[in-house]
Amino acid sequence: MIYNLRSVSGTLALWLMVTAASAETFLLTGATVHPVSGPPITNGQVLVRDGKIAAVGNTVSAADAKSVSAAGLHLYPGLIALNTDLGLVEIEAVRATVDVRESGEYTPDVSAWLAVNPDSELLPVARANGVSHFEPVPQGAIVAGYSGLLAINGWTTEQMVARKSAALHVYWPSAGLDTTPRRSRTPARTKPLEEQDKERKEKLRQLDDFFIEARAYAKAKEGAKDFQVVPAWEAMLPVMRGEIPVTVHADDVRQIRAAVAWATTNNVKMILADGLDAWRVADLLATNKIPVIFNHVFSLPQRGEDNYDAQFRAAGILNAAGVKVVISGGGGSLVKNLPYTAAQAVAFGLPADEAVKAITLYPAQLAGVADRLGSIEVGKDATFFVSTGEVLDIRSTVKRMGIGGQEVSLENRHTRLYEKYKSRPKNN
Numbered sequence: 001m002i003y004n005l006r007s008v009s010g011t012l013a014l015w016l017m018v019t020a021a022s023a024e025t026f027l028l029t030g031a032t033v034h035p036v037s038g039p040p041i042t043n044g045q046v047l048v049r050d051g052k053i054a055a056v057g058n059t060v061s062a063a064d065a066k067s068v069s070a071a072g073l074h075l076y077p078g079l080i081a082l083n084t085d086l087g088l089v090e091i092e093a094v095r096a097t098v099d100v101r102e103s104g105e106y107t108p109d110v111s112a113w114l115a116v117n118p119d120s121e122l123l124p125v126a127r128a129n130g131v132s133h134f135e136p137v138p139q140g141a142i143v144a145g146y147s148g149l150l151a152i153n154g155w156t157t158e159q160m161v162a163r164k165s166a167a168l169h170v171y172w173p174s175a176g177l178d179t180t181p182r183r184s185r186t187p188a189r190t191k192p193l194e195e196q197d198k199e200r201k202e203k204l205r206q207l208d209d210f211f212i213e214a215r216a217y218a219k220a221k222e223g224a225k226d227f228q229v230v231p232a233w234e235a236m237l238p239v240m241r242g243e244i245p246v247t248v249h250a251d252d253v254r255q256i257r258a259a260v261a262w263a264t265t266n267n268v269k270m271i272l273a274d275g276l277d278a279w280r281v282a283d284l285l286a287t288n289k290i291p292v293i294f295n296h297v298f299s300l301p302q303r304g305e306d307n308y309d310a311q312f313r314a315a316g317i318l319n320a321a322g323v324k325v326v327i328s329g330g331g332g333s334l335v336k337n338l339p340y341t342a343a344q345a346v347a348f349g350l351p352a353d354e355a356v357k358a359i360t361l362y363p364a365q366l367a368g369v370a371d372r373l374g375s376i377e378v379g380k381d382a383t384f385f386v387s388t389g390e391v392l393d394i395r396s397t398v399k400r401m402g403i404g405g406q407e408v409s410l411e412n413r414h415t416r417l418y419e420k421y422k423s424r425p426k427n428n
Contacts, residue, residue, distance in 0.1 A: 024048075024066070024405075025047070025048065025049045025050075025054075025062065025064055025065045025066070026047075026048055026065050026066045026067070026068050027045060027046070027047050027048075027060060027062050027065040027066070027067050027068065028045065028046045028047075028048070028068050028070050028075065028386075029045045029067055029068070029069055029070065029071070030043060030045075030069050030070050030071030030072070030073075031043075031044060031046075031070035031071070031072075031073045031074060031075040031386060032044065032073070032074045032075065033045075033046060033056065033075045033376060034074060034075060034076045034077075034356065034376070034390075034391070035056060035077075035375055035376040035377060036076070036077055036356055036357055036360050036361045036374065036375040036376065037361060037375040037376075037377055041056070041057065041058060042058075043058065044056065044057065044058060044075070045057060045058065045059065045060040046060070046075065046376060046382075046384075047060045047062045047065060048382040048402075048405055049065075050405070051381065051382055051404045051405030051406070052379060052380065052381060052382060052405065053376060053377060053378055053379065053380050053381070053382050054378065055378060056376055056377065056378060070386050072388075073386045073387065073388060073399060074386065074387050074388070074389060074390060074391070074396070075376065075384055075385075075386050076130065076356075076360070076376075076384060076385055076386075076387065076391050077132075077360050077361075077373065077374055077375050077376050077380075077383060077384050078130065078131065078132025078133060078360075078373065078383040078384060078385060078401070078403065079129075079130045079131045079132060079133075079338055079339065079359045079360060079391075080131070080132070080133045080134070080135075080149075080359065080360060080363035080364055080367065080373065080374065081126065081131050081133070081134040081135065081328070081329025081335045081338050081359075081363070082134075082135040082273075082293050082326055082328055082329060082363045082366065082367065083135060083137055083247070083273045083274070083293045083295055083328040083329065083330075084134055084135060084136065084137065084328065084329035084330060084331065084332060084335055085100050085136065085137065085139070085331060085332050086120070086122055086123065086126060086134045086136060086329060086331075086332035086335050087115075087116035087117055087118075087120050087122070087123060087134065087136050087150070087332065088100045088112065088115055088116060088117075088136050088332070089331070089332050090117065090120055090121070090122065090332075097117075099115045099117075100112075100115075100137075100138065100139045100140065101138065101139050101140025101141065101144070102138070102140065102141070102144075102145070104141060105141050105142045105143070105206075106141060106142060106143045106210055106232070107138075107141050107143065107144060107145050107232075108143050108145055108146070108168060108214075108232055108235040108236050109145065109231045109232050109234070109235040110138050110144065110145025110146065111145060111146050111148060111164065111165070112136045112137060112138040112145060112146065112147050112148065113136055113147070113148030113149075113150055113157060113161055113164060114157060115136070116136050116150060116157050116160070118154060118155060118156055118157060118159075118160060120332070121412070121413045122332045122333055122335070123152045124152070124409070124410075124411065124412035124413070125333075125336050125412045125413060125414055126152060126329075126332075126335040126336045126338075127152040127153070127401065127408060127410065127412070128336070128398060128410040128411075128412050128414070128415070129336045129337075129338070129339065129398060130338075130339060130385050130387070130391065130398050130401070131152060131329070131335055131336070131338055132151060132152060132153075132373075132383050132385075132401070132403050133149055133150060133151050133152065133162060133363075133367075133369075133373060133383075134149070134150060134152065134329060134335060135147050135148070135149050135150075135166055135167075135329075135363075135367060136148065136150065137169055137247075137273075138169055139169075139171070141171065142170065142171055142173065142203065142206070142207055142210075143168070143169075143170055143207075143210060144169045144170070144171060145168070145169065145235075146164075146165045146166070146167065146168055146169070146235070146244075147165075147166045147167050147169060147247070148161055148162075148163055148164045148165060148166055149161070149162045149163040149166050149367045149369060150162060151383075151403050151404070152403070152408075153403045153404075153406070153408050162367075162369055162372070162373070163367060163368055163369055165238060165244055166244075166366075166367045166368060167244060167245050167246065167247040167271060167366075167367075168236075168238075168239050168244055168245075168246050168247070169246075169247050169249065169273075170207070170246055170247070170248045170249065171248075171249045172248055172249060172250040172255045172258070172259050173200055173203040173204055173207070173255075174200065174252070174255070175200070175252050175254035175255045175258065176252060176254075177193050177196045177197060177200075178191075178193075178196060179193065204258075207262075208262070208266075211236075211266050211268075213233070214233055214236035214239070214240055215240055215266075217230065217233040217236070217237075218233075218236070218237055218240040218241070221237075239268060242267075242268075242269060244269075245268075245269040245270065245271050245366070246263065246268045246269065246270055246271070247270075247271040247272075247273045247293070248263070248270055248271070248272055248273065249273045249274050250272065250273075250274060250275070251274050251275065251276035251277060251296075252276070252277055253277035253280045253281055256272060256275070256277060256278060256281055256284075256285075257281060257284065259272070260281075260284060260285070260288055260290060263288075263290070264288065270288075270290050271290065271291050271292075271293060271366055272285065272290055272291070272292045272293070273292075273293040273295065273328070274293070274294075274295045274296065274328075275292045275293070275294050275295065275296065275314075276295075276296045276299060276302065276311075277302075278292050278294065278314065278318060278323075279310075279313070279314035279315075279317040279318055282317055282318050282320075282321035282323055283321055285318070285321070285323045286321045286322040286323045290323070291323065291324035291325070291326065291362070291366060292318055292323055292324070292325055292326065293326045293328050293366070294314065294315050294318070294325055294326065294327060294328060295328035295330055296311050296314065297311060297312065297314070297315065297327065297341045297344050297345050298311070298341065298344065299311045309348055312344060312345065312347070312348035313348045313349050314345075315327065315345035315348075315349075315350045315355075315358070316345060316348055316349025316350040316351075317349070319349075319350055319351065319354050320349070324362055324365075325350070325354070325358050325362070326358050326359075326362045326363050326366060327341050327342045327345065327355070327358045327359050328341075338359055339359060339391050339392055340394055342355040342356070342358055342359050342392060343355065343392040343393075343394065345358075346392060352392060355392060356391060356392065359391075360374050360375065361374040361375050362374075381403075381404050381405070382402055382404065382405035383402065383403050383404060383405075384401070384402060385398050385399075385400065385401035385402070386398075386399050386400050386401075387399060398410060
């Protein structure tokens with residue numbers, strides 16, 4: 001989809017006035033409605049009342065509603081980008097604009113959403129392409145802390161946040177060893193293989209010990225009258241109770257196998273993120289009902305025997321095995337490409353309806369907000385956009401977007417620069 005600020009039909013432009021206040025009631029008519037949770041509705045109607053979807057169908061009765069025509073357009077729920085540094089990184093080369101990590105290896109009491117910059121220039125760029133919500137993820141530690149889910153709309157992070165604790169993030173220790181001859185390594189990488197292996201095993205032992213201690217803390221607190229509160233262990237309680245999933249970041253097939261075994265042993269709800277080699281163990285993930293936030297559709301093949309399209313096909317392979325696949329938003333500057341990434345997976349085997357779910361409904365389910373977001377259903381937030389074509393078609397243009405029933409601007413740095421330079425004087 002491309003960005004466009006050109007005028008739309010007068011009736012659709014009424015949306016801007018109708019949704020100025022979320023208490024308004026309006027009826028969108030004539031669009032091809034894509035509920036995502038069900039088949040598309042040609043010439044559908046969506047009734048919005050008090051910022052919520054009140055009715056969906058071919059014919060909706062609403063005498064008190066203002067009618068807004070969206071004839072010839074397509075209506076989709078807002079896209080949701082998981083596993084991203086959007087809002088945490090503005091310019092990678094400028095340290096002052098990068099806020100993705102805290103010091104220490106175990107920081108479960110970190111909440112990444114608090115560090116999001118509401119004025120980031122990257123937020124409106126993503127929003128203009130249909131992205132309504134995103135998950136800023138902490139990095140830089142083994143247990144890095146919690147991610148939240150934020151709407152790309154609001155003056156402050158408190159106004160933006162849709163869910164403060166979406167998942168606890170664990171970065172699985174590397175399973176590989178540096179086998180480069182020692183004389184060819186840099187001084188900082190001269191450790192013998194035995195020492196490297198020892199360090200790897202020690203990191204895994206520390207991770208096990210951390211969760212054992214967290215479980216012991218949770219058990220000791222049950223029924224205790226006089227109890228000394230420890231913030232780090234308090235942060236682990238939702239995970240110990242099974243209320244919050246653990247998103248394990250792992251790429252190598254050995255890491256993934258070890259992480260699945262660990263999650264089973266520790267009885268935690270696991271989500272696999274990144275997942276470069278996930279397709280190699282698709283059956284294992286399916287058997288254990290572990291969803292994957294896949295971040296490598298456009299990554300290069302990693303092994304000499306891999307075909308050029310190994311990562312293009314990965315999402316389709318996972319889906320065919322019965323794994324729930326979410327397409328990741330990736331780096332902040334790339335979140336705007338979320339629908340194109342999903343479309344690439346479709347070209348190599350992922351069913352189109354599953355690809356749309358992978359950037360709408362499934363992310364909402366993993367983030368614990370499927371009762372409000374991810375599809376166009378009665379009772380959910382009126383968070384959707386209208387476009388000139390299907391969401392996976394790069395030729396489509398987002399025309400209007402609402403979050404929680406309120407119109408949001410599609411203006412961004414790209415459109416401002418386009419308007420500025422299209423009028424640049426030309427040399428004779």
